[in-house]
Amino acid sequence: MSDQHPIVEDAELGPLVRATTELTDGDVLVSDWYIGGITTDGGELDLMIEGTSPDEIAPLLPRLREVVSRLDALRRVASDAVVTQFSTGDPEPHELEEAASDLTLETIEASADGTIILHLTDGCGEHFPDGYWPAVHLGADDRVDQVTVET
Numbered sequence: 001m002s003d004q005h006p007i008v009e010d011a012e013l014g015p016l017v018r019a020t021t022e023l024t025d026g027d028v029l030v031s032d033w034y035i036g037g038i039t040t041d042g043g044e045l046d047l048m049i050e051g052t053s054p055d056e057i058a059p060l061l062p063r064l065r066e067v068v069s070r071l072d073a074l075r076r077v078a079s080d081a082v083v084t085q086f087s088t089g090d091p092e093p094h095e096l097e098e099a100a101s102d103l104t105l106e107t108i109e110a111s112a113d114g115t116i117i118l119h120l121t122d123g124c125g126e127h128f129p130d131g132y133w134p135a136v137h138l139g140a141d142d143r144v145d146q147v148t149v150e151t
Contacts, residue, residue: 005030008054012065013038013047016057040071046107060110063140067108067116070142077144078118078136079103085134085147102127103134114140119150 005018019031034057036047049064051057067074079099083091107119116138122128128149137146 006054008034008057010036010061010065012068013061016047016049018052019048038068040068042071042075042105045071045105048107048109050110050112056112057110060112060114063114063116064108064110067110067138067142071105074118074138074142075105076100077138077142078105078120081136081144081147082120082134099127106133115145116142 008016010016014036016034016036019033019035021029021031023029032050032052034049034051036049038045038047047064049057049060051060079102080091080096082103083095083099087095102122102124103120104123105118106121109117109119111117118136118138120134120136122133128134132149132151135148135150136144137148139145
C-alpha cells in the first residue's frame with residue numbers, strides 16, 4: 001500500500017487496508033472504507049471501518065475492538081432483533097433458537113457516527129431472498145437502533 005493509503009496495523013483487529021476495487025479496464029477505485037478480517041470461533045468475519053485515513057478510523061477502533069470482544073452475546077442480540085422485526089407477533093422461543101443457528105454474522109461495519117452494523121447471512125436460504133441480507137444497527141450502548149434488509 002502506498003504512503004497515500006497506509007496500512008493500519010492493529011494488535012487485536014489485524015491489518016486494516018483501504019478498500020479498493022479493480023475495474024475490468026484496469027482502473028482502480030478507492031473506497032471511503034478501511035477493511036480487514038478476523039478469525040473467531042464462529043469463523044471468518046469481514047471488518048469495514050468508515051474513513052479515508054488512519055486518523056479518521058482511529059477513533060472507531062476502540063469501539064470495534066469492544067464489539068469483537070463481545071461477539072457471542074451480540075450475535076444473539078442481532079438474530080433475536082431480526083426475528084422480532086419480521087414477526088407479526090411475539091416470536092416463540094423456538095423461532096429465536098432457529099434464527100440463532102440460521103443467521104450467520106458475516107461483516108461488522110463501524111460507521112463514522114459510531115454506529116456498529118452487524119451484517120448477517122441467511123445460512124439456510126429460507127428467510128431472505130438470494131442477494132438480500134439483514135443488517136442490525138447498534139447504538140453506542142449496543143441497543144438495537146434499527147434492523148434493515150440490504151442488497
